[in-house]
Amino acid sequence: MMNLDNVNTSTLAFLGDAVYEVAIRKMLVENGMNNADRLHRAAVKYVSAEGQSRAVKELSRDFLTPEEIRLVKRGRNHRTTSHPRNVDPRKYKQATGFEALLGYLELSGDKERLDQVITEAIHVINGKRDRQEKVAEPRAAADRDEQEREQI
Numbered sequence: 001m002m003n004l005d006n007v008n009t010s011t012l013a014f015l016g017d018a019v020y021e022v023a024i025r026k027m028l029v030e031n032g033m034n035n036a037d038r039l040h041r042a043a044v045k046y047v048s049a050e051g052q053s054r055a056v057k058e059l060s061r062d063f064l065t066p067e068e069i070r071l072v073k074r075g076r077n078h079r080t081t082s083h084p085r086n087v088d089p090r091k092y093k094q095a096t097g098f099e100a101l102l103g104y105l106e107l108s109g110d111k112e113r114l115d116q117v118i119t120e121a122i123h124v125i126n127g128k129r130d131r132q133e134k135v136a137e138p139r140a141a142a143d144r145d146e147q148e149r150e151q152i
Helices: 009-030 036-047 049-062 066-077 089-108 111-125 138-151
Strands: none
Touching: 009 036, 009 066, 009 089, 009 111, 036 049, 036 111, 049 066, 049 089, 049 111, 066 089, 089 111
């Protein structure tokens, strides 16, 4: 078993990005979305730096453990050579910290906690932070978004 404290946070974020992307795509498909264009548009809301940044900020207030918060900060503060395009660099770094946490949870084998964090992030992004509520129907949200775009 590898010592996860020694794994580079960029590596953890690389893995976490993939884990989160698959979880979001799976959620959307399981909720009845089957059009590739709509799937992509619906997924962006969750996987964008903006959405991830908002989720990790909210989860850091009362959901993440102190150890998880330290890992998020470690991932956020890691020096990178890539620069985000069309996104606030602070939000990009917050999102990187979130992805590092997900990568860490995946490698640690803590599937239950990984699922909890992803589920809570989805609740935050959907504006439904009450843990008793289910994730909002993505198809309905995507349809509303599309209708709003058509009106503009």
